[in-house]
Amino acid sequence: MSSTSHHDDKIAKMTFSSVYPHYLTKVERKGRTREELHEVITWLTGFDEEGIQQQIDAKSSFEQFFAEAELNPNASQITGSICGYKVQEIENPLTQKVRYLDKIVDELAKGRKMEKILRQG
Template sequence: MAKHKIFTMSVASVYPHYVTKAEKKGRTKTEVDEIIRWLTGYSQEELQAQLEKQADFETFFAEAPQLNSSRALIKGVICGVRVEDIEEPTMQEIRYLDKLIDELAKGKAMEKILRR
């Protein structure tokens, strides 16, 4: 079976859309970065390196230093699908990220977004 198109898209090509979505709602690039670092375990420097090397989503999540164990607490619907029901691991990681960015744009407090 062919890979889903999003797996081969570079994170760097989608990242500006995450930032724009957040900024339109009064949030910041710093908060977007914090969410990505929380989810993946990348440091700010490692995140920047992944963006600069144009890593695709599959590689980005495969190389993540420490996927946050609390990400299993992320629930809800993104793109019409419940994130907790997605069976393909990489797609689930991508949708977790999408859901967290949506929560940021909807004004949720960072403590709640980061499941503290």
Template sequence: MNNTKIFKTSFASVYPYYILKAEKKGRTKAEVDEIIFWLTGYNEESFQNQLDLKVDFETFFAQAPQMNPNVSKITGVICGYRVEEMEDKLMQQIRYLDKLVDELSKGKTMEKIFRQ
């Protein structure tokens, strides 16, 4: 699979779809942001800066302050692939985020999403 297209896609262009997916199921933008902050280490200001700069996924994850040490606890299937078995690190990070937003929209509590 050629992943270059998603790697070069602006994170800011996909972010509204994460919010829309969550809101359709009664969740909030604040919860999506909390997931992103937990996963990447961004805070409100640094995250907004990334959105304003319209960085691509590759840059977004490369500049993330610190990936959460509990990411290895994120398991399961997303888009037909097991996230824990993905060889491409960037694709795995993108799919981690997809998986967490999926869990949010499926009604999981934040404690479960954050593997606490």
């Protein structure tokens, strides 16, 4: 599925630090922890605890965030719909990466087992 260039530009310019508190609230409201959130972010991006905090402190755009990330080779196994888009069909690579992150945070909040979220089983 293709999205508009305006939509892709908007996502690219959005900062990770502006979205992170929403991720945290979403998972904590459903009984998951900050540590579990960081585990899925680390799995997808390669950022450790310090790296995640540096991205927040630097107010990195998603474009910068994913330019510095080392995307997990199994990220392409993330499928399904998020925000009305099937992540596996998104044509813009950056938008797809952001939606991968949205999808695994959503899976965490919905109580999915960690090994399933991390595509281990």
